[in-house]
Amino acid sequence: MNQEWIHKLTELIVAEVVRRVALLERQKQHPEEVLVLLAAPVAYPKELKALLKKQFGEGYIPVSFTERNELEDEMTLFAAKLGENDLMERATKAKTIILVAPRLELLGQIANGEDKDFLAYLAVRSVLWKKDVRLYLDFDPPRFRRNTFLEGVASSIETLRQMGVTVSPYYTGDAAARIGASLITEADVLAAAQSEQKTLRACVGAIITPAARDALLANDIVVQYEGETVCS
Numbered sequence: 001m002n003q004e005w006i007h008k009l010t011e012l013i014v015a016e017v018v019r020r021v022a023l024l025e026r027q028k029q030h031p032e033e034v035l036v037l038l039a040a041p042v043a044y045p046k047e048l049k050a051l052l053k054k055q056f057g058e059g060y061i062p063v064s065f066t067e068r069n070e071l072e073d074e075m076t077l078f079a080a081k082l083g084e085n086d087l088m089e090r091a092t093k094a095k096t097i098i099l100v101a102p103r104l105e106l107l108g109q110i111a112n113g114e115d116k117d118f119l120a121y122l123a124v125r126s127v128l129w130k131k132d133v134r135l136y137l138d139f140d141p142p143r144f145r146r147n148t149f150l151e152g153v154a155s156s157i158e159t160l161r162q163m164g165v166t167v168s169p170y171y172t173g174d175a176a177a178r179i180g181a182s183l184i185t186e187a188d189v190l191a192a193a194q195s196e197q198k199t200l201r202a203c204v205g206a207i208i209t210p211a212a213r214d215a216l217l218a219n220d221i222v223v224q225y226e227g228e229t230v231c232s
Contacts, residue, residue: 189215
């Protein structure tokens with residue numbers, strides 16, 4: 001084996017070690033897995049990745065249901081390779097299920113409880129299991145427009161909200177600021193310390209790492225919880 005092949009083999013081994021260490025780090029930061037279901041091609045991959053990182057740090061697993069993945073996340077898994085049994089097992093273990101930009105037909109199927117399609121089945125079961133189910137859209141939810149296709153879209157979204165699904169557009173640059181994080185890391189606090197507001201938004205019950213707590217005290221950052229008054 002020549003030096004070039006040894007060098008390439010070494011690079012492959014190092015890359016795999018780095019990938020596995022990163023995965024373990026994700027699991028440490030967010031032990032209850034967050035499953036991100038990429039139902040269709042992602043229109044705004046940078047905005048989606050920024051939002052997920054803001055909310056969960058490195059503690060999420062993207063699963064692509066398409067052959068191509070625009071998210072450019074090395075941890076992305078592909079549904080076709082995993083198989084239905086593996087996906088179902090991951091969904092049952094996950095605390096949070098995020099469905100990203102489903103096709104409008106799939107949106108209607110989920111709202112109507114139709115589960116012939118496996119992805120719809122997975123989403124419907126997640127709702128029935130009372131998971132933290134979220135729908136991230138690449139458009140603002142439309143207002144009711146009678147006798148147009150928007151009527152069906154608006155109706156489906158409203159039905160999902162009534163089922164306890166959190167519906168949010170993810171594509172705008174300030175999406176991460178408007179939606180509270182469920183995990184706050186030291187990096188989040190240090191970033192907030194550089195902002196004018198000196199404030200972090202968080203979901204009620206958000207996980208704050210020990211290093212982040214120390215950084216909050218050191219930098220006098222305020223944590224604002226969704227639905228609650230501002231507190232430090």
